Amino acid sequence: xxxxxxxxxxxxxxxxxxxxxxxxxxxxxxxxxxxxxxxxxxxxxxxxxxxxxxxxxxxxxxxxxxxxxxxxxxxxxxxxxxxxxxxxxxxxxxxxxxxxxxxxxxxxxxxxxxxxxxxxxxxxxxxxxxxxxxxxxxxxxxxxxxxxxxxxxxxxxxxxxxxxxxxxxxxxxxxxxxxxxxxxxxxxxxxxxxxxxxxxxxxxxxxxxxxxxxxxxxxxxxxxxxxxxxxxxxxxxxxxxxxxxxxxxxxxxxxxxxxxxxxxxxxxxxxxxxxxxxxxxxxxxxxxxxxxxxxxxxxxxxxxxxxxxxxxxxxxxxxxxxxxxxxx
Amino acid sequence: xxxxxxxxxxxxxxxxxxxxxxxxxxxxxxxxxxxxxxxxxxxxxxxxxxxxxxxxxxxxxxxxxxxxxxxxxxxxxxxxxxxxxxxxxxxxxxxxxxxxxxxxxxxxxxxxxxxxxxxxxxxxxxxxxxxxxxxxxxxxxxxxxxxxxxxxxxxxxxxxxxxxxxxxxxxxxxxxxxxxxxxxxxxxxxxxxxxxxxxxxxxxxxxxxxxxxxxxxxxxxxxxxxxxxxxxxxxxxxxxxxxxxxxxxxxxxxxxxxxxxxxx
Numbered sequence: 024x025x026x027x028x029x030x031x032x033x034x035x036x037x038x039x040x041x042x043x044x045x046x047x048x049x050x051x052x053x054x055x056x057x058x059x060x061x062x063x064x065x066x067x068x069x070x071x072x073x074x075x076x077x078x079x080x081x082x083x084x085x086x087x088x089x090x091x092x093x094x095x096x097x098x099x100x101x102x103x104x105x106x107x108x109x110x111x112x113x114x115x116x117x118x119x120x121x122x123x124x125x126x127x128x129x130x131x132x133x134x135x136x137x138x139x140x141x142x143x144x145x146x147x148x149x150x151x152x153x154x155x156x157x158x159x160x161x162x163x164x165x166x167x168x169x170x171x172x173x174x175x176x177x178x179x180x181x182x183x184x185x186x187x188x189x190x191x192x193x194x195x196x197x198x199x200x201x202x203x204x205x206x207x208x209x210x211x212x213x214x215x216x217x218x219x220x221x222x223x224x225x226x227x228x229x230x231x232x233x234x235x236x237x238x239x240x241x242x243x244x245x246x247x248x249x250x251x252x253x254x255x256x257x258x259x260x261x262x263x264x265x266x267x268x269x270x271x272x273x274x275x276x277x278x279x280x281x282x283x284x285x286x287x288x289x290x291x292x293x294x295x296x297x298x299x300x301x302x303x304x305x306x307x308x309x310x311x312x313x314x315x316x317x318x319x320x321x322x323x324x325x326x327x328x329x330x331x332x333x334x335x336x337x338x339x340x341x342x343x344x345x346x347x348x349x350x351x
Numbered sequence: 352x353x354x355x356x357x358x359x360x361x362x363x364x365x366x367x368x369x370x371x372x373x374x375x376x377x378x379x380x381x382x383x384x385x386x387x388x389x390x391x392x393x394x395x396x397x398x399x400x401x402x403x404x405x406x407x408x409x410x411x412x413x414x415x416x417x418x419x420x421x422x423x424x425x426x427x428x429x430x431x432x433x434x435x436x437x438x439x440x441x442x443x444x445x446x447x448x449x450x451x452x453x454x455x456x457x458x459x460x461x462x463x464x465x466x467x468x469x470x471x472x473x474x475x476x477x478x479x480x481x482x483x484x485x486x487x488x489x490x491x492x493x494x495x496x497x498x499x500x501x502x503x504x505x506x507x508x509x510x511x512x513x514x515x516x517x518x519x520x521x522x523x524x525x526x527x528x529x530x531x532x533x534x535x536x537x538x539x540x541x542x543x544x545x546x547x548x549x550x551x552x553x554x555x556x557x558x559x560x561x562x563x564x565x566x567x568x569x570x571x572x573x574x575x576x577x578x579x580x581x582x583x584x585x586x587x588x589x590x591x592x593x594x595x596x597x598x599x600x601x602x603x604x605x606x607x608x609x610x611x612x613x614x615x
Contacts, residue, residue: 062572088480088563089572095475095561104479198574202394221395221577295576 053084054262058249059096059108062089062294064216065132065141065247065307066109067286070293072273080272081265089293097250100125106255107266111171112245112321113330119340120325120333124253126342128263129270131247132307133317138235139305141246142172142215144179145204145222146233152211153233155185164195164203164212169330171237171246172213174321177328179236187328204230216304217296241324245317246307248345256342267344275351277309313345398580407584416588423565424592426482427554430489434550435543438494442501442542443535452502459498467492467553471560480561485554492553497542504538505531537611540604547600551593 060066070087072078078085088105090096097118100108107128110118119125134140144163146152152161158180165173177187195203200212201222211233214222222230237244249270256263280286287298315337325331367374380400386392387399410416445452467488478484508531516526558567566585573582 062575088561090480090561090563095472095480098472099475099480099561102476102479104475196574198396198577198579202396205394217577218395225393225395295572295578297576297578300577 053079054082054265055084055086056106056262056266057086057088057104059088059090059099059105061096061109064290064294064296064301064304066293067277067290068270068273068309069109069249070273071276071289072269074289074292075273075276077272077276078266078269081269083262083265083269097123097125100250100252103252103255106259106262107249107251109247109249111247112318113169113171113174113325114167115248115250116318116322116325116331116335117169119335120331125250126253126256126340127248127313127318127345128251128256128342129249129267129345130274130310130313131245131249132309133243133245134237134241135305135308136242137238139232140235140238141305141307142175142213142235142237143219143232144176144211144234144236145201145214145219145230146211147204147207148229148231150210155180155183155187155190158185158211159189160191161210162191162193162208164193164200164209166197166200166213166215167194168192172215174324174328174330175236175240175244176213178240178324179234182240183234201226201230216306217300220304221300241320243308243317245313245321248313251342263342264344267342267347268349271311271347271349272351274309274311275349278311281306281309312348313341315341315346395577396574396579398583402580403583403587406578406580407587410581410584416585419564419566419569419585420588420592423554423558423567426485426489426558426565427551429482430486430554431493431546431550433486434490434493435497435546437490438497438542438546439501439539441494442498442503442539443505445498445502446505446535459495463495463499467549468556468560471557475561485557485562488557489550489554493543493546493550496545496549497539500538500542500545501535504535507538508534533608533610537608540608544597544600544604547596548593551589551596555589 058069060069062070066089069085073085073087088099096105096108097110097114099105101118101123109131112131115125115127151157163176163180165176167173173192176192177190180187180190193203193209195209195212197215197218200209200214201218203209204212204214204222205226213236219232223232237246251263277286280289284298287301290296290301291298318340319337322331322335322337384400387397407416441455445455470491471484471488474484474488478487512530512534513526516530521529554565555567555570558565559571560567562568566589569585570582573579573585
């Protein structure tokens, strides 16, 4: 009995040594962590990292709480319900500006250099909307106010001759946006994938993509990151390091396998989107590290749109793990 | 000759009126199917009923729907039982102990009109996103109708009965069991029935806002996965579940208060 247990422990140690994390220690028992996420394509590095066992290799057992919509994620992170949470950069900075003590611990994703990217501004073909100028006094659907989609749409309106203050933004969940557009309830909508492609398939004769405000106003601009509270980072530096490393491993896998059949299966497994629907949709750019300047650009943009008042120092917001190049 | 044909006609009419409810449902589903198939309504969110039924069968056979409904039923039953028990005890205490009632009634009256889903965000902060928060919010929902009804029932006991019982020097426990409880029970049960529907709604809503299991979560997940047939399949199951729970409740109610015949 004792002997077999010792043998088991020896076996474990050997396995850990083999997976090249020896010296990290204490990995015989997995540390449980809880991550708040959204079951969307953007979360691929995390979800695939878990299913591929990259987090186990780092001694972490991850319990994910996927919250569709994601509204409850940051409050739950602040309340200590999660150890880590996924968030779009705008909402995260907004929360930090309001005094929540978060730091970015890993990169998430960015937009492409140019469209098509992960979200497009759609309008009716006969609606006469081709620029921000045409949207004056019109209704534009966004999934949430004050988030990344909203601020990029507003920036696009102002850049294309319009005034975002004169556009009325309406909150509509992504799955219902194209319906709202087709039935004239809104004049335009910031629709993300896969709903954009599905909308064009069903209503290609009535709606079109006017522009790609995400990459259009900020090529390669930030979209999302993962955060933890300063308190948690201070108390658990080793767990944060392991998390970032495992996450980077997931990113590495995603970058190497994006678009393959195995990738489709892996993404379909947690999003429940049928694999064939994933084919051909525009994907986000998965980042290995955070580029501080891109966060600074977002802070500036948020100051311009007056949703952020606090002066934030980018360097203080980024934990070193989000800047580290891990290799596998 | 004419007589038989009339009776046949009458019988057909009677049969029709007995089944009119089911026939209406069938007609509405057919209309749904036709509107989706004919291209009258083109939307990813409006699949034909036949596709939904296929998805329903597939999801039941694969065991996925059972897995989805399990956690929902568990939370619902737990929250409901806690809520109605607390409601009955509090309502009864209020009715019998006027001091307690005067003390707590303002608080209850202030809290009662707040829609339970509005309490979810602050509750997430204190109770998290797991079962604790959900069961609490379900229990709070189930609590009020039962508490208010029990209070009314228990304070509305026919004074003559009590007077007669006292004249005969009946023991207090006997008065309680033979007069107060039987005359309060119909009110308690009416409250419980209102709570039943409300609690089921709140269970699903709480799962839609936060968490990773249950029918509410599944509904949102399937919407975001562009699989509306599966989403409707879950809604159909919810409808059936609600109807079943209500029918079961009515059956139990009839047995418990067999002497109490409402206007119907």
